[in-house]
Amino acid sequence: MKKIILIICFFMFPTSLLAEENVCDRIITGGGYQEYLDDLPSYDFNSAFHIVVGDDGSCTYGWDWWETNRALEDVMQDSFNDCEEDRKKKNIDGECRFYDINRKIVWGKPELYEELVAESSPELENSKCHGFFLENFNDYKSTNNKYFYTVESEGRCEYGMGKDADSAFNECEKFRQENNIGGKCEPFAVEDQIVWGKPELYAELTGSKFKPSEEIQKSMDEGDYDSVDVGMWQLDGIINSTDPSTLQKVIYIGKEKRNFIEARTDREDKSRLFEFKATPYVYDAYYENGKIFEILIYFENEKNKSKGKDGSLAEKYAFMIGQMPNVLLQRLDAAHIYADVLGISNASAKERIINIHPEGEGGYVFVTAIEELFIHELVHASLDKPIHGVYQAMNKKRHKNSTIKSKKLNWGDWRQAVKKDKKKYITKYAKTSIHEDLAESFTAWLALRYKDDRISDIQKVVIEKKIPNRIKYFDEQEFDMYPLVLSD
Ligand SMILES: [Zn+2]
Numbered sequence: 001m002k003k004i005i006l007i008i009c010f011f012m013f014p015t016s017l018l019a020e021e022n023v024c025d026r027i028i029t030g031g032g033y034q035e036y037l038d039d040l041p042s043y044d045f046n047s048a049f050h051i052v053v054g055d056d057g058s059c060t061y062g063w064d065w066w067e068t069n070r071a072l073e074d075v076m077q078d079s080f081n082d083c084e085e086d087r088k089k090k091n092i093d094g095e096c097r098f099y100d101i102n103r104k105i106v107w108g109k110p111e112l113y114e115e116l117v118a119e120s121s122p123e124l125e126n127s128k129c130h131g132f133f134l135e136n137f138n139d140y141k142s143t144n145n146k147y148f149y150t151v152e153s154e155g156r157c158e159y160g161m162g163k164d165a166d167s168a169f170n171e172c173e174k175f176r177q178e179n180n181i182g183g184k185c186e187p188f189a190v191e192d193q194i195v196w197g198k199p200e201l202y203a204e205l206t207g208s209k210f211k212p213s214e215e216i217q218k219s220m221d222e223g224d225y226d227s228v229d230v231g232m233w234q235l236d237g238i239i240n241s242t243d244p245s246t247l248q249k250v251i252y253i254g255k256e257k258r259n260f261i262e263a264r265t266d267r268e269d270k271s272r273l274f275e276f277k278a279t280p281y282v283y284d285a286y287y288e289n290g291k292i293f294e295i296l297i298y299f300e301n302e303k304n305k306s307k308g309k310d311g312s313l314a315e316k317y318a319f320m321i322g323q324m325p326n327v328l329l330q331r332l333d334a335a336h337i338y339a340d341v342l343g344i345s346n347a348s349a350k351e352r353i354i355n356i357h358p359e360g361e362g363g364y365v366f367v368t369a370i371e372e373l374f375i376h377e378l379v380h381a382s383l384d385k386p387i388h389g390v391y392q393a394m395n396k397k398r399h400k401n402s403t404i405k406s407k408k409l410n411w412g413d414w415r416q417a418v419k420k421d422k423k424k425y426i427t428k429y430a431k432t433s434i435h436e437d438l439a440e441s442f443t444a445w446l447a448l449r450y451k452d453d454r455i456s457d458i459q460k461v462v463i464e465k466k467i468p469n470r471i472k473y474f475d476e477q478e479f480d481m482y483p484l485v486l487s488d
Contacts, residue, residue, distance in 0.1 A: 023051055023099060023107055024059035033099070036063045040103060043194045044134070046072040049100035050083035051107070054092035062086055062096065072116075076101070129157030133188060133196075141192055144360070148189040150196070153182035160185060167234040171368075173456045174237065225465045230447075231427035231440040232376045234459065236369035238443075238451040244483050245322030246288040250295070250315050253282040258296055259394050260336060262343070262355055280336075281310035284399070285318035287329075292399040293321060294334040304340035313337055317356065320374050325446070325481040328378035330406045333393060347377035350386040351394045354378060372443060379439040383409055387435065407480075413473060414438070420469035426462075441467055445474040452487040 027033055036049050047065035062083025066075050076098070083096035099107045106113040127133070129152045136159050140148045145161040147168035158181055160172025165187065172185035188196050261275045280298040287293070295318055297310040317335055333352045343357040354377040358370075418437065425431040430440035444463045447455050448471065463471065 024053055024061075027051055027059060027061050032061050036065075036100070037103070040065055041067075042192045043189070044068050045102070046070060046075040047100070047102055048072075048076045048079035048098060050079050050096045051099040052083055052087045052092055052094045052096040054094040056093070058090065058092050059094075060086040060090055060092060061099070063100075072102070127152060128155040132157045133159065137189055137194070140189070146191050147187065149185040150188040151176045151181060151183050151185040156181045158185075159188065163233060166228060170234055170456045170459055171236060173458075174454055177456070178454065225462050226424060228458070228462045229427040229429075230444050230455075230459045230462050230466075231429060232372040232443050233369055234427075235443055235447045235455065236372050238447045238454050239323055239371035239375070240368065243323050245319045246291075246483055247319050247322035248286045248288065250311075250318045251284045251286070252311065252314075253284055255279045256282045258282070260296075260298065261351060261353075261394060262336075262338070262341075281314070283311075283314040283318065285314070285321065287322050290403050291329065291401050293318075293329070293332055293401075294395075294398060295321075296334060296336045297339055298336060298341075299339050300341050309339065313339055313358075317374075320371055323371060323483070324374055324378055325450075325479065325484050326404075327407060327479040327481060328375065328382045330404050330480075331382040331391075332378065333397060334395065345373055345377055347380035348387055349381060349384040350389055350391060352381050352391060353394050354381050375443050375446060376439045379442045380435060383442070384435050384438055385409075385411060407477070409477070414470075417469040417473040421467050424466045426467050426470075441470045442474065445471050446481075446484070449475070450481065450484040450487060 033049060036047075040047055044067060045065050046068055047063070049061065049063040051059060051061045053059045060083065062079055062081070062085065064075050064078040064082055066078075080096050087094070087096055097107070098113060099105065101113065101116045104112065104116065106116065129150065133150050133152075137148055140159075140161045143161065145163055145168065147163070147165045148159065148161045149165075149168040149172035150157065150159045151172055156179070158172060158175040158179060160168050160170065160175060162168035162171055168187075169185050175181075176183070176185055186196070188194065257277060257279050259275060259277055260280075278298055280296040283295040283297065285293050285295050295314045297313050299305045299310075314337075317337055321329065321332075321335060331349065331352045332354070334354075336353055336355050338355065338357045341357060342359050343355075344360065345354070345356050347354040354374070356373070356377070414434075418434075425437060425440075426444045427440050430437040444467065448460060448463050452460060
């Protein structure tokens with residue numbers, strides 16, 4: 001993040017140097033200003049940097065920063081005093097003036113200065129949601145999301161996060177509508193920078209205007225739905241921990257030998273899949289109608305296992321599996337949970353196993369998108385076409401689950417539906433293969449038909465506009481979607 005800021009600053013120097021008066025090069029390039037920039041925290045601060053240029057060309061500077069619990073006016077005063085002190089010491093005949101406020105160069109930019117000072121009673125400080133926002137902002141920083149949106153009305157607050165502005169906005173709007181909160185979701189942070197009430201900073205960081213909702217609306221008015229993705233990431237939260245599960249009990253079996261097949265990037269031969277044997281913690285998860293699935297909790301390094309960790313992971317994911325519609329469990333053999341291995345979660349119809357990495361390759365976590373990850377992977381395991389070869393049980397099946405009737409998709413009809421949708425895909429990822437298209441489209445269909453109160457109006461329109469024939473196709477399958485209930 002720091003890098004981006006510095007690059008922006010370098011771009012800005014030429015214009016500020018061309019301003020009516022010269023700033024002392026020595027201060028800018030000689031380290032004084034850089035020292036200030038380096039000292040600033042990445043967010044939640046008030047800061048100012050002053051420069052004085054004497055009649056004889058000699059110059060000096062002063063600066064200060066505090067956390068936002070100290071008002072910007074006071075910080076500006078301290079910075080001025082710091083500069084004044086040095087000015088007097090060096091007998092410089094001139095006036096200490098603002099060069100930078102809150103990491104924005106205001107030298108020769110009176111309008112920007114006015115704006116920043118007008119903002120100087122920081123909204124955040126007066127906000128009743130201040131603590132709530134900052135707390136969730138901290139959680140957000142541990143994800144690999146890049147945008148954090150918030151809304152506040154009459155002291156009630158909500159937020160949303162996403163990899164792009166649209167999905168963060170959509171998530172926030174969804175919760176706002178769900179909880180009947182007034183107002184409109186606005187950007188709170190871009191990466192780790194708080195941009196709340198700072199449209200200029202937002203524009204600098206993103207190169208776009210403040211209100212992406214208007215941009216989405218605009219592209220939609222122009223009939224350009226293609227740029228709006230509505231897949232697993234954007235639909236996070238359509239199933240959440242408050243939804244019912246058909247799980248009845250989870251029983252620990254013991255540490256037993258099992259076969260695994262897993263995608264890894266750290267392989268020397270660069271192959272994405274490899275098989276290995278291990279002795280994971282084996283659990284049996286029992287569900288309504290006598291269904292039992294095996295849940296394997298695997299630690300690559302047993303030292304990473306804390307007391308009870310395997311059990312709590314087994315419980316957590318067993319519950320989640322019970323929240324999934326029956327049709328997505330129809331061919332499931334087992335869930336393999338890689339408790340301490342960063343990786344890409346995956347599944348295929350060939351093995352009928354879902355390989356779940358609670359932490360992704362870059363160390364990201366799914367937060368509210370974990371249930372949607374399960375929907376996506378279970379589509380691969382239970383509905384998808386085997387990528388190559390036919391079904392092969394990874395491990396000898398201990399649970400036959402003979403009560404489950406399996407429904408096969410008609411691929412000819414699916415292709416027709418895709419064709420009728422005129423080469424439109426619900427997400428960019430869906431476009432990469434028939435398998436991802438199926439998983440992403442199914443998730444969108446599920447959201448539209450079963451969870452329409454948890455998605456935004458914009459998302460509904462986009463799903464209906466982009467993939468109407470796939471939606472119709474899913475509608476006609478009469479899937480067993482229990483325990484999900486159709487929206488009214
Ligand atoms: Zn997939």
